[in-house]
Structures are given as structure tokens and as C-alpha cells.
Amino acid sequence: MTVEKIENVLKNGKGFIGFTVAGDPNFSKSVDYVVSLAESGADVVEIGIAFSDPSADGDTIMKADLRALNAGSTTERVFEMVGKIRERTQVPLVFLTYVNPVFKYGFDRFLAKMQSLNVEGIIMPDMPLEEQAEFVTLAEKYERSFIQLVTLKSGNRIPKLMSRASGFVYVVSSLGITGARKKLTTESRAIIEKIRTLTDLPIAIGFGISTPKQVAQFDYADAVIVGSAIVSEIEAHPYDAEHYLENMVQAMKAAR
Amino acid sequence: MTSSKKGYYGVYGGQFIPELLVPAVTAVADEFEAAKNDPTFKTALKNLFDEYANRPSLLYHAKNMSTKLGGAQIYFKREDLNHTGAHKINNVLGQALLAKRMGKTRLIAETGAGQHGVATATAAALMGMEAEIFMGKEDTDRQALNVYRMELLGAKVHPVTTGTQVLKDAVNATFQDWTKRVDDTYYVLGSAVGPYPFPEMVKYFQSVISEEARSQFLEQTGRLPDVVIAAVGGGSNAIGAFAKFIDDPEVDLVGVEAAGKGIDTNQTAATMARGSEGIFHGMKSQFLQSPDGQIDPVYSISAGLDYPGIGPEHAYLKDIKRAQYVPITDDEAVAAFEYIARTEGIIAAIESAHAVAYAMKLAPTMSSDQQIMVNLSGRGDKDVAAIARYKGVNIHE
Ligand SMILES: Cc1ncc(COP(=O)(O)O)c(C=O)c1O
Numbered sequence: 071m072t073v074e075k076i077e078n079v080l081k082n083g084k085g086f087i088g089f090t091v092a093g094d095p096n097f098s099k100s101v102d103y104v105v106s107l108a109e110s111g112a113d114v115v116e117i118g119i120a121f122s123d124p125s126a127d128g129d130t131i132m133k134a135d136l137r138a139l140n141a142g143s144t145t146e147r148v149f150e151m152v153g154k155i156r157e158r159t160q161v162p163l164v165f166l167t168y169v170n171p172v173f174k175y176g177f178d179r180f181l182a183k184m185q186s187l188n189v190e191g192i193i194m195p196d197m198p199l200e201e202q203a204e205f206v207t208l209a210e211k212y213e214r215s216f217i218q219l220v221t222l223k224s225g226n227r228i229p230k231l232m233s234r235a236s237g238f239v240y241v242v243s244s245l246g247i248t249g250a251r252k253k254l255t256t257e258s259r260a261i262i263e264k265i266r267t268l269t270d271l272p273i274a275i276g277f278g279i280s281t282p283k284q285v286a287q288f289d290y291a292d293a294v295i296v297g298s299a300i301v302s303e304i305e306a307h308p309y310d311a312e313h314y315l316e317n318m319v320q321a322m323k324a325a326r
Numbered sequence: 327m328t329s330s331k332k333g334y335y336g337v338y339g340g341q342f343i344p345e346l347l348v349p350a351v352t353a354v355a356d357e358f359e360a361a362k363n364d365p366t367f368k369t370a371l372k373n374l375f376d377e378y379a380n381r382p383s384l385l386y387h388a389k390n391m392s393t394k395l396g397g398a399q400i401y402f403k404r405e406d407l408n409h410t411g412a413h414k415i416n417n418v419l420g421q422a423l424l425a426k427r428m429g430k431t432r433l434i435a436e437t438g439a440g441q442h443g444v445a446t447a448t449a450a451a452l453m454g455m456e457a458e459i460f461m462g463k464e465d466t467d468r469q470a471l472n473v474y475r476m477e478l479l480g481a482k483v484h485p486v487t488t489g490t491q492v493l494k495d496a497v498n499a500t501f502q503d504w505t506k507r508v509d510d511t512y513y514v515l516g517s518a519v520g521p522y523p524f525p526e527m528v529k530y531f532q533s534v535i536s537e538e539a540r541s542q543f544l545e546q547t548g549r550l551p552d553v554v555i556a557a558v559g560g561g562s563n564a565i566g567a568f569a570k571f572i573d574d575p576e577v578d579l580v581g582v583e584a585a586g587k588g589i590d591t592n593q594t595a596a597t598m599a600r601g602s603e604g605i606f607h608g609m610k611s612q613f614l615q616s617p618d619g620q621i622d623p624v625y626s627i628s629a630g631l632d633y634p635g636i637g638p639e640h641a642y643l644k645d646i647k648r649a650q651y652v653p654i655t656d657d658e659a660v661a662a663f664e665y666i667a668r669t670e671g672i673i674a675a676i677e678s679a680h681a682v683a684y685a686m687k688l689a690p691t692m693s694s695d696q697q698i699m700v701n702l703s704g705r706g707d708k709d710v711a712a713i714a715r716y717k718g719v720n721i722h723e
Contacts, residue, residue, distance in 0.1 A: 122620040123489060123606065125498045126344050126505075132488060144618045169342055169605045174619030196342045196608075221346040223508065231345075242346060246506035 073160045073188045076215060076237045079113045080272035084326040085293025086111060086285075087274055088300050088319060089166065091118040091131065092148040093138030095308040100138075101154045103304060106312045108161035110319035113293065114238075116193070119148050119167035126168075126195040128249025130298040133305065145175050152187045164191040164217060164237065169201075177205050181212040191215030191237040199231060206234055220265065221245075222257055232268040239265055241275045241291065249298050251278035259290050282325035289326070296322060333522025336645055338638035341521040343608045347501070350508045355523040357428050362530065367423065374419045375534065378452070379409045381416075383535075385542035385699075390669045391689075398692035400685055401551065402702040403539050405563065406674060412704030413532060413563040414445040418514055420531035422449035425512035432456040432507070435514045436500040438465055438493035438559065439630035439677065440472025441704055442516030447481035449514075457481035460499040462492035465629045472708050490623040493559075493633050497607055517560025518637035521608030525565075525637050532566025539699060540570045547697060553578040553688065556701035557680040558598075558651065559630045561637035563703035568649060578650075580688075581640060582680045584626035585653035593625035597636045598644060598651035604635075611638045627656040627716060630677040630704075658683040660716055663706065675704030676712070 079085065088107040093100050107115050120138035124131060152163065165184070172180050172194065184192065191214055197205065202216065209216045215237025220228060222245065232239070243258050244251065262273050275288050276295025280302075285294050296318075303314040333339050343351055361367040375381040384404040392400045405413040418435075425433060433450045435457070437443030443459035450457035459476055463485040466473050476483050489495035497520075504513045518528040536554075543550055554571055556564035558581040571577040587593040589600055597612050604613040606621055614622040614634040626632045643649035654662075659676055662683035666672050674682060678701070685700045692698070706713075714721045 123494065123498055125501055129488075139620065170613075170615070170621070171619040173605050174615070174617065195344045196605075198341065198343060198345050198348050200341050200348070219345045221344075223346060223349045225349065227345075227348070245346065245508065247502050 073162055073190065076114055076162050076190050077272060079162055080238055080274070080293045083292045085113045085272065085274065086319065086323050086326060087114045087116055087293050087295040088112040089116040089118060089295065089297035090300055090304065091120055091134040091138045092151050093120060093141045093143040094134045094301070094304055095137050096141045097147060097151050099309060101151055103311060103315060104155050105158050106315045107300070107319060108159040110316040111323045112161065112319055114162045114164060116164050116166050116295065116297070117148070117152070119145060119165055119171055121168040121171060124168060126247055128247045128298065130250070130301050130305070131248050134301045145171050149183055149187060152189060156188060163189045164193060164215070165189055166193045169194050169197045177208050181208050181214055184214050185212040189214070191217050193217045193219070193240060195219060199227065199234065202234060220261060222261065228264060229268055232265065235269060235271055238272045238274050238293065239269065240295070241265070241273060243275050243277045243279065248277055250280035254278055254284055254287065256287065262290055282321045285322045285325040294322070333526070335639045335642035338609070338611050338641045339522060339525060340610050341608060342605050342610070343521045344505060346505050347508070350504065351521055353428065354424070357424055358523050358527050361424055361427060367427065371420055371423055374423070375416070379415050379419060380407060381534065382538040383407050385539055385546060388670050391666065394669060395686060395689040397689040397694065398552065398696040398698045399694065400689055401697060401699050403535060403567065403699055404702055405535060406672070406678065406702045406705035410441070410445045410448050411707065412441040412445070412675065413535060413566060414442040414516060415448070416534055416566065417516065417528050417531040417562060418442070418445040418449045421512070421514045421527070422453055422455070425455070425514070426453055428512065430510055430512040432458070432511045433514050434458050434460070434500050434503050434511055435516055436493065436496035437461050437516060438496065438632060439628065439675070440465065440469040440476070440708060441630060443481070443483070444472055444475050444479070446514050447476040447479035450481060451479045458503070459483045460486050460496045460503065462490070462496050463487045464491045465493065468712055469629055469708055471711070493629065494621065517562040518565045518639065519560040519607055519609060519635060525609065525639055528562050529565045529569055529639065532562050533569040535563065535566040535701065536568060536570035539567070543699070550574055550577050551699040552576070552692070552696045553580060553698045554701070555580045555582060555681045555685050555698060557582050557631060557677045557703060558636060558640060559633050559677065560635070561640045563701055565637060565639055567701040572648065579643065579648065580684065581649055581651040582654050582684045583651055584628055584631035584680060585655040586625040586627070588655055589653050595624040595626040595632050595634065596653040597634065599653050606635060609638050612636055612641045627659065627712065628676045628680065630675070631680065652684055654680040654683045660713060662686055663709070663713060672702070673706040673710070674702050675706045676709040678703045
């Protein structure tokens with residue numbers, strides 16, 4: 071079995087991307103949860119590599135990072151975990167982490183490892199356009215996607231961001247950090263329309279999306295990304311979240 | 327000093343921030359470039375320095391101490407005499423003026439010891455802006471007096487309860503607040519750290535220290551100092567004290583970092599002694615971290631030096647061997663704190679006492695016709711309670 075390209079799995083415009091932190095609450099459960107997300111219908115799973123100072127994340131994910139670090143998370147252990155995941159599912163995977171753990175592992179070595187484990191892409195919220203050159207060149211060498219984030223403030227930076235984009239485009243729905251929000255605006259609609267004129271890549275939207283109703287609100291994106299809501303289920307049911315994750319993913323998929 | 331790329335010092339520096347903040351940070355960089363070349367801005371800042379902040383600060387010959395130690399002549403650059411009691415005000419007045427120029431109405435800042443928070447609250451009061459200060463919960467406890475000072479000045483203080491609850495976590499929280507509210511808000515970063523343009527801008531505003539000191543030395547002694555010593559947290563008072571001497575190779579530059587309980591323990595904040603290259607808080611620099619790139623919890627008696635990183639230009643100055651960095655323990659700093667209180671009648675900040683402690687080691691190894699400048703970055707009123715606690719003295723009846 072081979073892993074499908076992200077571009078292809080998100081093509082039908084009804085995509086769902088789920089996020090979980092590797093090692094939350096421990097490494098064996100974490101493998102099960104990624105598999106559950108995939109088997110319940112997530113088209114792509116985003117795996118967070120815990121960082122001590124996750125500055126783009128709100129309370130929910132910050133606490134999950136801490137649980138994972140307490141469970142002994144290291145970059146090497148996350149790779150081992152992905153190996154185990156790959157024995158059970160071929161769902162496209164992307165990493166989400168901060169630049170420092172990747173830098174310390176070595177950009178080249180990290181990307182080589184991603185290639186050997188069939189991890190399609192990576193999101194690093196603290197590596198903006200200005201600092202990407204070296205990493206993006208290496209990502210191309212290893213045929214890995216570097217996923218660009220576009221925000222409500224990106225404005226005239228969007229064409230340049232799109233010229234470097236691969237995998238999918240990650241539109242950040244609102245200002246601030248990750249975490250559930252009661253209300254989300256649809257300011258992102260105009261941005262997504264602009265992006266469509268510049269790229270054929272699928273466009274996913276994330277940050278703060280936690281209910282099927284909110285998922286439905288973003289029908290103009292090709293995929294929605296749900297993180298904190300999934301992490302909250304794992305926090306509430308650390309050792310038996312499978313069933314809750316299944317229900318959540320199915321409800322959210324149904325709302326697409 | 328040559329840099330490979332704008333915002334870089336050798337391999338260090340850069341702008342590692344979320345896409346969401348890039349437009350805001352770029353706007354600050356553009357405004358700073360414009361302001362720096364605008365005579366109106368420069369005059370306004372000079373007036374604030376001279377008429378509000380009590381500049382120039384004295385260069386004081388510490389004769390008692392020099393005689394007692396029996397070596398080099400020791401001079402204190404008295405940043406402790408500035409309004410609000412530390413060098414922090416230099417940077418804050420500059421950045422607040424810049425924020426005003428950009429039409430911002432709300433200032434946010436991180437603070438460790440509370441000095442930068444007090445300075446930011448002060449500038450906000452003066453210039454009619456809102457101020458919100460983020461401070462690690464542990465620091466709000468050990469620097470309670472400064473919390474109340476900020477509140478008296480009309481600022482709102484947010485205790486930060488995430489992570490290790492000290493300075494690095496306060497920086498995280500302030501950046502997060504900025505991403506939530508970028509339009510009317512300006513982040514007054516308090517040290518020579520973070521993404522470009524902050525390290526360069528903070529250096530620019532703090533350079534007034536060495537600009538004055540250089541001419542004061544020439545005027546008072548007829549020559550430059552042989553050594554300049556400054557404590558290093560993020561490195562703002564140190565880079566300000568070094569700046570105008572960097573091109574004088576005969577002046578040795580020494581940064582003093584907090585060793586806490588010792589550089590061989592894990593209760594330390596000695597980044598240069600124990601750290602490695604990394605990317606954090608918007609910059610590539612040296613950090614205390616695990617081999618995996620997780621940022622270490624750090625420790626020092628000094629809340630202002632309790633930081634796991636250092637400004638990128640310092641990392642560069644060390645690499646090219648233009649400056650050296652030495653560790654001083656809690657015990658040594660407290661001894662120096664007491665020593666200058668008794669010999670010179672000056673209660674200096676515990677941060678500055680780290681620099682004094684190194685001068686006490688170095689002076690006796692030099693000759694009496696040599697001279698040392700110690701940057702006395704702040705006054706120690708804020709530390710009195712903590713020192714009493716450290717000594718096991720109960721000052722609360
Ligand atoms: C008096 C004083 N000195 C030094 C420092 C350390 O900061 P920096 O290295 O940026 O000068 C602080 C920080 O709070 C301080 O209050």
C-alpha cells in the first residue's frame with residue numbers, strides 16, 4: 071500500500087484534517103488515536119511533536135505538549151511512533167512542530183527521516199517566509215511538502231507565500247493562537263478566494279474550529295483542520311478516547 | 327561589524343516568528359529605520375532622556391572599592407540613577423516614542439525583575455497609552471513590590487502561569503497577546519533579544535550608555551577603560567555598555583551571566599557556559615536546552631538574569647572573540663551586593679551585583695593605573711526583601 075498525495079486526498083473539497091500530539095497521553099495510546107482518526111475518516115492526520123514552549127498554541131495544546139514531554143517525548147521517539155503507525159495505516163501524515171526541535175535534529179537528517187517514514191509534509195509556525203530558504207530547498211530534495219500558513223494579515227505577502235507552497239495551504243481562521251472559540255468570522259472567505267487565483271493546491275482552514283456547526287460554516291475551504299477539540303477529548307478520556315474520536319470525526323465529516 | 331544578512335550577526339539573529347506577526351514586526355522595523363534618520367524623533371528622544379530620565383547618568387569613580395581591592399581603578403556607570411531605577415527606561419522611552427509615531431495606543435511588555443515592566447508602565451502613563459505587563463507567576467511573587475509599582479502607574483499586570491512561570495514564559499505570553507491584538511498594540515520587547523529589528527533597535531536605544539561613558543572616560547581620566555563589565559540577561563544593558571567600545575580593540579568587553587547555584591548544576595542560567603545553538607523567541611542564538619531542542623528551565627536568584635537565551639549579537643561577539651562571557655553564582659552576587667552597599671554606600675540591583683562580583687575578582691589582578699567600567703544597570707531597592715530571605719533574615723515583624 072502506498073500513501074496517497076495530500077493534493078489528491080483533499081481534492082473533493084470535503085476534507086477533514088485531525089490533529090493530535092505524539093505521546094499524549096503516552097506513546098502506545100497515541101498510536102491508537104492516530105489510527106482511530108484515520109479509520110473514522112480523517113483524510114490527513116497532523117501529528118504534533120511536543121515543544122517546551124509552543125508559542126502559537128493555546129492552553130489545550132500547551133497542556134497536551136506537557137503531557138507528551140512527561141511521557142518521555144523526544145524527536146526520535148516520535149519517529150519510532152510513526153513507524154508503528156505506518157504498520158497500521160497509510161493515511162497521509164504531516165508533522166506540526168516548532169523550528170527548534172527540527173533544527174537540533176538537523177534539517178537534512180529530519181527530512182530524510184520523514185521521507186523514509188512516508189510523512190508527507192511539515193508545518194512550522196515559527197518559520198516564516200523570510201527564514202525558509204534553506205529548509206524549503208532541502209524539503210524539495212526529499213520531496214516533502216512545506217505547508218505555508220496564510221493569515222488574515224498576510225495581504226500582499228500571499229503571492230510570495232503561494233510561490234513556495236506545497237501539499238496544501240493552511241489558512242489561519244482568526245487572530246491569536248490555537249484553541250476553541252465560540253464565534254468564528256468568515257473574513258477568511260475573501261482570502262481563500264484570492265489564494266484560489268494563485269494556486270491549485272487544496273486550501274485547508276484551521277485555528278479554533280471545534281464543532282460540526284463551525285465546520286459547516288467553512289464550506290468554502292477544501293478542508294477543515296481540527297486540533298484543540300480532539301486534544302480535549304483525549305484529555306478528558308486519556309485511555310479510552312477511541313470511541314469519542316470516532317464520533318467526533320464522523321460528525322464533523324458529515325457536516326462537510 | 328559585518329553581518330551576512332540584514333538582522334543577522336554572523337549566523338545568529340533572524341526573524342523566526344509566526345506569519346501572523348510578520349506584518350506587525352516588519353512595520354516596526356520600517357518605522358525604526360525611518361525614525362532613526364529623523365531629526366525630530368532624535369530630538370524628542372534626547373529631550374526625554376535629559377529632562378525626564380535624568381540622563382546623562384554619572385560615571386562614578388569607586389575609590390573606596392578600588393583602594394580596598396588594591397588593583398585597577400573601578401568606575402560605575404550609574405544607570406541605577408535613571409528615573410525608574412534601571413537602564414530599562416532608555417529602551418522603553420525609545421520604543422514608546424516609536425509606538426506613538428505608529429499611532430499605537432496600547433503597550434504590552436514582558437518583565438522578569440519587574441524593572442522593564444515598571445519602565446513600560448511609566449512611559450505609558452507619561453504618553454497617555456494603555457499598558458499591560460506579562461510577568462511569570464514566580465516573579466510576581468519574588469518581585470511583589472514592582473508589581474504594585476506597575477499597578478500604581480496604571481498598568482494591568484498579568485501573572486503568567488504557563489510553563490516555568492518565569493521570564494521566558496512571560497515572553498511567550500506577550501507574543502501570544504500580540505497575535506491576538508496586533509492593530510492597536512505595540513510590543514515593547516525589554517532586552518536585546520527576539521526577532522529583527524528588536525536586537526538592533528534595543529542596542530540602538532541602549533547605546534546611550536557607552537556613548538556617554540566613552541566621553542566621560544576621556545574627560546575624567548583622559549583615556550578609555552581597559553575593561554567594560556556588564557551583567558547579561560538577554561543582554562540589553564551589556565550591548566548598550568559595549569556598543570561604542572566595540573571598535574576599540576584595546577577595550578576588553580566582559581558579559582557576566584548568572585550561574586545560579588553553579589554552572590555544573592541544573593540550577594543555572596549561564597547560557598554561554600552551558601548552552602548550544604538553537605532557534606527560539608524569534609532568533610537564532612545560544613540557548614540552554616536539551617539535545618532535542620526542548621528549552622531548559624533555568625534558575626538564578628536574579629529574576630532579570632533568569633533567562634535561557636542571550637541576544638544574538640552577544641553570541642556573535644563571543645564567536646569572534648570580541649567579548650568574553652563569565653559566570654557568577656548566587657553566592658558571589660549576594661556577597662558583591664553587600665560589599666558595595668558597605669564600601670560605596672550603593673544598593674545595586676542583584677543583576678548588576680553579578681557584574682560587580684566579577685570586577686571584584688578581576689581588579690586585584692590588574693595594576694592601579696588600569697581602569698574598569700562596571701555597568702551598574704539598576705538600583706537594588708526591589709531586591710532588598712529577596713536578599714533578606716536569602717540570608718534568612720525575617721524583615722516582616
Ligand atoms: C537592573 C537590571 N539589570 C540587568 C537586567 C538584565 O537584562 P539585560 O541583560 O537585558 O540588561 C535586568 C532585567 O530585568 C535588570 O532589571
